[in-house]
Amino acid sequence: MILLLRVDHRLLHGQVAVSWAQGLKANCIFCVGDHIANDPVWKTTLKMGKPAGCKLVIKDMAHAIEAINSGVTDKYRMLISVQTIAEAKQLADNCPAVTSINLGNTKSSPTTRTVARQVFLEPEEEQMIRELIDRGIEVEIRPLADDPKIDAASVL
Amino acid sequence: MRNIIIASHAHFAAGINEALELLTGPHENVRVICLFVDGNDDVETICATAVEEAGEGDVIVCTDLFGGSVNNEFTKQMQLHDNVYLITNMNLPLLLQLVFADDDQPTADLLRELASSDDARVKFVNDLLTEGVDDDDEF
Numbered sequence: 001m002i003l004l005l006r007v008d009h010r011l012l013h014g015q016v017a018v019s020w021a022q023g024l025k026a027n028c029i030f031c032v033g034d035h036i037a038n039d040p041v042w043k044t045t046l047k048m049g050k051p052a053g054c055k056l057v058i059k060d061m062a063h064a065i066e067a068i069n070s071g072v073t074d075k076y077r078m079l080i081s082v083q084t085i086a087e088a089k090q091l092a093d094n095c096p097a098v099t100s101i102n103l104g105n106t107k108s109s110p111t112t113r114t115v116a117r118q119v120f121l122e123p124e125e126e127q128m129i130r131e132l133i134d135r136g137i138e139v140e141i142r143p144l145a146d147d148p149k150i151d152a153a154s155v156l
Numbered sequence: 157m158r159n160i161i162i163a164s165h166a167h168f169a170a171g172i173n174e175a176l177e178l179l180t181g182p183h184e185n186v187r188v189i190c191l192f193v194d195g196n197d198d199v200e201t202i203c204a205t206a207v208e209e210a211g212e213g214d215v216i217v218c219t220d221l222f223g224g225s226v227n228n229e230f231t232k233q234m235q236l237h238d239n240v241y242l243i244t245n246m247n248l249p250l251l252l253q254l255v256f257a258d259d260d261q262p263t264a265d266l267l268r269e270l271a272s273s274d275d276a277r278v279k280f281v282n283d284l285l286t287e288g289v290d291d292d293d294e295f
Contacts, residue, residue, distance in 0.1 A: 072295040
């Protein structure tokens, strides 16, 4: 069961390990991305920082899509973390089980627009979000589990 | 709900509470006391008043340093009030566990557990790497 698909460029950190994992009573955190799956330093750091009582799995995009669609992840209360909106969209495009995307932290750049305290969007990311919303995928902004949901459509 | 007082020398209490809120959101049952700054020098009165104001229910006081004057002052208060529970050498993992703690557990049992918990110890991270990280990484 997918409890949350979160876009967070820091992946697994204090807000995720504490507020989200505890708030949703997750027992599995799934970090997905081609870059992190092939970076031993990132992998070791993620494994070391995982919350107690939580399983941590790290996979590249292709293997992640395969795992989610195969049903092996169904038995977990799972929180999926990706670094970018493009990666979240890839999962949503390929996995019917993904129905909602949480925007947590995205990176700012000279070409991003600030839409929330922790969320900065490139023009092409705004386009991706519009596409997702049009297809009926929920896209919401929340830093912490107890924060009120902000509908991404309202800030585009 | 238990009341929590976070007290320290200088702005450590405000700072650690700010970090706690960043990670977990605001908590209406948490009160912060920063002593020996901003004119808060009368540690005896300030600590006594804080305990009075916290009311009848269980009050957990977290201080910065065992043997420091802030903790010493609350050690007096603890002896005067049955509802005051005192934890010192506080850190962020301890406070996180405290705000997520079950309200039904007796406060003394909860604090005994937290004070001996591995999560709230300081850790030498280099050695954790040598010990090897958890390799249970498949579904």
